[in-house]
Amino acid sequence: RMFVPRAKLGEATAVAKATAESVVVADPAGDKRFAMGPLANGRQFEKVQSLIEIGMKEATLVAGGMGRPEGFNKGYFVRPTVFVSDTNDTTIAREEIFGPVLTMIPYDSEADAVAMANDTVYGLSGYVQSENLDHARSVAKQIRAGMIHINGASTDTVAPFGGYKQSGNGREWGDFGLEEFLEVKAVMGYGAVAAE
Structure with a gap:
């Protein structure tokens, strides 16, 4: 659209x-x-x-x-x-x-x-065009999508890739994408002080 x-x-x-x-x-x-x-x-x-x-x-x-x-x-x-x-x-x-x-x-x-931009079950990517960069940034903040390209900016593989709503959960690329491949361990009571 x-x-x-x-x-x-x-x-x-x-x-x-x-x-x-x-x-x-x-x-x-x-x-x-x-x-x-x-x-x-x-x-x-x-x-x-x-x-x-x-x-x-x-x-x-x-x-x-x-x-x-x-x-x-x-x-x-x-x-x-x-x-x-x-x-x-x-x-x-x-x-x-x-x-x-x-x-x-x-x-x-x-x-x-x-x-209208937000009136969708999808939300992968959107684009905002404006002669005024501050104005474009303001509009970009209002759009519910995982990625917004301002004035034709191309995709950046350091930035997280992914969408909102039915366009998916989770992210690829960048730090957020790497976290999916990490194992995290939680140890409860490791440094706990004994109850009195």
Whole structure:
């Protein structure tokens, strides 16, 4: 999901459409260009196709859609797809698609955007964009997700990796990730003073 100020929705939609249509989809086994390859397996391909089909009934299709990209008649390749939804309540806004599908949703106030961002059973990762870093930090603190990327910051393997809610418990990477592999021993009474 991408939450966009309502006044900027037209501009953001045009950028998203152009970006999706410029993505090179290629077979990484035979094409060495920097490109988007296939999904992992047939089951995931069918899931993504089904969610795109549902999205076409619930929201406005801006780019992509069902089926494989031009030039592919086999494999688990998916067309980069963009939707605009009037609400955060559509299936494509509620489900983790795990495919090249973006759902853009307009908001009227920052409080609305934060509320919609948190209105999910998931919470692995989120992104905040702002020209004002202090403002971005303030918004990031309000979002219930295990990781927040400010202004396109990339993942840091020293930082803990993991989510909130149905996006999992526990952490990988960094000190928190190493703790999972340690054994801890508690010894009760080791230094206790005898009762009088």
